[in-house]
Amino acid sequence: MDEQPRLMHSHTGVGMAGHPGLPQHLQEGTGGADGDGRKQDIGDILQQIMTITDQSLDEAQARKHALNCHRMKPALFNVLCEIKEKTVLSIRGAQEEEPPDPQLMRLDNMLLAEGVSGPEKGGGSAAAAAAAAASGGVGADNSAEHSDYRAKLSQIRQIYHTELEKYEQACNEFTTHVMNLLREQSRTRPISPKEIERMVSIIHRKFSSIQMQLKQSTCEAVMILRSRFLDARRKRRNFNKQATEILNEYFYSHLSNPYPSEEAKEELAKKCAITVAQVSNWFGNKRIRYKKNIGKFQEEANMYAARTAVNAANASSHGSQANSPSTPNSAGGYPSPCYQSDRRIQ
DNA sequence: GGTTATGATTTTGA
DNA sequence: TCAAAATCATAACC
Numbered sequence: 511m512d513e514q515p516r517l518m519h520s521h522t523g524v525g526m527a528g529h530p531g532l533p534q535h536l537q538e539g540t541g542g543a544d545g546d547g548r549k550q551d552i553g554d555i556l557q558q559i560m561t562i563t564d565q566s567l568d569e570a571q572a573r574k575h576a577l578n579c580h581r582m583k584p585a586l587f588n589v590l591c592e593i594k595e596k597t598v599l600s601i602r603g604a605q606e607e608e609p610p611d612p613q614l615m616r617l618d619n620m621l622l623a624e625g626v627s628g629p630e631k632g633g634g635s636a637a638a639a640a641a642a643a644a645s646g647g648v649g650a651d652n653s654a655e656h657s658d659y660r661a662k663l664s665q666i667r668q669i670y671h672t673e674l675e676k677y678e679q680a681c682n683e684f685t686t687h688v689m690n691l692l693r694e695q696s697r698t699r700p701i702s703p704k705e706i707e708r709m710v711s712i713i714h715r716k717f718s719s720i721q722m723q724l725k726q727s728t729c730e731a732v733m734i735l736r737s738r739f740l741d742a743r744r745k746r747r748n749f750n751k752q753a754t755e756i757l758n759e760y761f762y763s764h765l766s767n768p769y770p771s772e773e774a775k776e777e778l779a780k781k782c783a784i785t786v787a788q789v790s791n792w793f794g795n796k797r798i799r800y801k802k803n804i805g806k807f808q809e810e811a812n813m814y815a816a817r818t819a820v821n822a823a824n825a826s827s828h829g830s831q832a833n834s835p836s837t838p839n840s841a842g843g844y845p846s847p848c849y850q851s852d853r854r855i856q
Numbered sequence: 857g858g859t860t861a862t863g864a865t866t867t868t869g870a
Numbered sequence: 871t872c873a874a875a876a877t878c879a880t881a882a883c884c
Contacts, residue, residue: 746862746863746864746879746880746881747863747880747881748861748862748863748880748881748882749862749863754862769873787864788863788864790873791863791864791865792862792863794873794874794875795862795863795864797873797874798873798874798875798876799861799862801874802875
């Protein structure tokens with residue numbers, strides 16, 4: 511311990527004369543009449559600094575308290591804060607005004623549209639709804655696919671919100687910690703509230719860039735899920751035999767006018783367990799394919815015509831009127847001059 | 857693996 | 871806006 515002052519003196523004599531951290535008047539002690547006196551001052555100050563660690567905690571606290579209670583301290587800190595604001599911070603401030611990031615806005619909009627962020631939609635996602643609309647309704651398979659889609663989207667949503675919550679919590683904790691630290695430090699060094707505010711905004715920016723990554727990967731996951739779902743939608747499954755028979759029966763028994771009304775389509779759809787749109791598709795395909803190759807469908811037409819005739823005979827023998835096919839047609843009836851669509855009256 | 861059948865989608869035209 | 875026609879994509883069959 512006794513060595514320290516001597517050591518410090520030897521240092522100051524040569525090395526500390528040009529120390530950048532010392533005030534000018536303390537660095538000018540290389541010669542002149544009062545040069546030795548200044549060296550002595552520097553020595554004293556440095557000795558105080560070096561011995562401060564030897565002081566007890568109570569002593570240090572007492573010194574700190576004395577400094578804090580100094581009558582000139584608030585004024586001095588105010589001046590220093592002002593100088594800081596006018597120099598470094600004001601320069602930074604000009605750079606901090608940034609417009610909202612368009613990429614972030616796009617990500618936010620997409621997450622909102624897909625139902626990942628924002629309030630949860632009861633019916634699932636917009637994509638599922640759009641896909642359902644495009645496929646003309648919700649069949650048994652479709653609804654299974656939709657529920658699968660919704661379940662996966664809900665998983666994504668859950669992960670997204672959990673992660674987001676974690677980030678927000680971490681951000682808040684870190685911000686509070688830094689704010690407390692700065693407030694504490696502001697007692698011993700000049701820190702303006704603006705500076706704290708600026709620090710907080712820097713922290714928020716850092717965390718929002720992490721959030722952006724989260725949003726980006728969530729969007730990617732949704733896009734992959736969506737494309738898989740839409741691909742699945744295109745998968746074709748043949749109707750079951752019974753459904754095909756019901757549709758064929760109707761088609762051949764209405765060969766003169768194979769255009770079922772909306773009510774008839776709905777009924778057929780119900781009977782076949784398919785959608786009205788699928789019924790429309792089926793009739794559209796059947797009409798064009800029959801017309802293109804009547805010969806090929808001749809046998810099929812005859813078979814259904816015979817079956818319809820038998821049904822009608824059975825119905826009349828039971829004393830009831832058959833309400834479906836009014837006039838079973840021969841296979842050659844479509845397309846014939848007598849064929850009239852509901853809309854295309856000749 | 858090639859062909860045909862068939863459901864779905866897109867384009868065209870009235 | 872709807873149906874016809876063309877086309878696509880996949881299931882089913884050999």
